[in-house]
Amino acid sequence: MLIRWRVPKTIQWLVKLFLIYLFIFTAFRVATVICFKPKNIAVYELGSSFWLGLKYDLRWISFILLPIAVISLFPKLSPFYSERLKKIWTGYLGIITLLVLFFYGADFGQFAYINARLNADALIFAEDPQESLQMVWQSYPVIWILIGLIGAVLMMVWMFRRTHVGVEGKNVNVHKFTYRRRWHAAALLLLGWFMASYTNSTVPYADGFCTSVSFVAQILLTRKVLQNWLLWVFVDICYIPLFIYKHLNLSAVLYFVLIAIAYKGYLDWRKTYREQLN
Structure with a gap:
């Protein structure tokens, strides 16, 4: 059920980002212990x-998130002010995550190779970059590492965007139906015709009608339109005889x-909508 949050959206997002980064940093430390813990030392x-490592991680996470917290004090620079700013801040987090994963991965690889943590001594490799790159290419599966690194960064960016959408969604008020019904009717007819013309359904117009109504209901659901639940009730009722006709009795049940679920959703949203009006 939708509720109103009093905590600023940027703060909500920063808390979630903080937990994500804390998980990443902690996962690397746990992996290091699992792979390199001396046998004569108990856990x-x-x-x-x-x-000590936790305090170090908390400090770095604070440095990473501090620019968002400070700059967002100006509302027009907040990641929730516009779609463009959301992309900018998500891109910033993606770059930071790439650097974090790269240096942690390099530290992990160096410890596995020479049993020493990554430090300033690694700068010696910059004296002869070509030879250093050749040594790295011969010593490590570079292609697979790059694929894994890119995949991890893309996954993290996806998580950042999902948390942003989640925070924004929890702070969006439910609003009433304000769309033009004639355009919906035209869309229903068009999608119904498409199902009839380009599928092998035995009941194309019924399938097309139910599919198109479901599509519209899903759009209204994502837009937080109150009446989307009534549309779901309507289309679910339409599906029941269709499934019975196709001998899909369990689907009909x-x-x-x-x-019942859709109607319960409508009652909950209607209650929230009335509370928001007061």
Whole structure:
């Protein structure tokens, strides 16, 4: 059910980003312990080291998120002010994540190769870049590392965007139906004709009608339109005789359940909508 949040959206997003980065940093530390822990050291003896590492990680996470927190004090620069700013801040986080994963990966690889953490001594490789790159190419599966790195960054950017959308969605008020019904009717007829002309359905117009209504209901749901639930109730009712005609009796029973769920959703949203008007 939709609710109103009093905490600023940027703060909500920063909290989620903080938890994501904390998970990344902690995962690398746990992986390091699993792969390189000396056999003569018990896990419980690493508590002080983990605590020191946690404080170090918290400091770096704060540095990463501080620009968003400070610059967002100006509302027109907030990641929730416009779609463009959302992309800019998400891009910033993507670049930072790429650097974090690269240096953590390099640290992990160097420790595996020479049993030493990444430090300023690594700058010696810059004296002869060609030879250093050749050594890296021969010592590590560079292609697979790059694929994994790019995939991880893309996944993290997707998570950043999803958390942004999640925060924004929780702060969007439910609003009433304001769309032009004649355009919806035209869309229904067009999609119904498409299903009849380009599919092998035995009941093309019925399938097309139900599919098109479901499509419109989904759009209204994403737009937080109150009446989307009534449209879902209507289309679920239409689906039941269609499934019975096709001898899909279990699907017909399922859609009886979906009718109840959709109507419950309508009652909850209507209650929230009335509360927002007061």
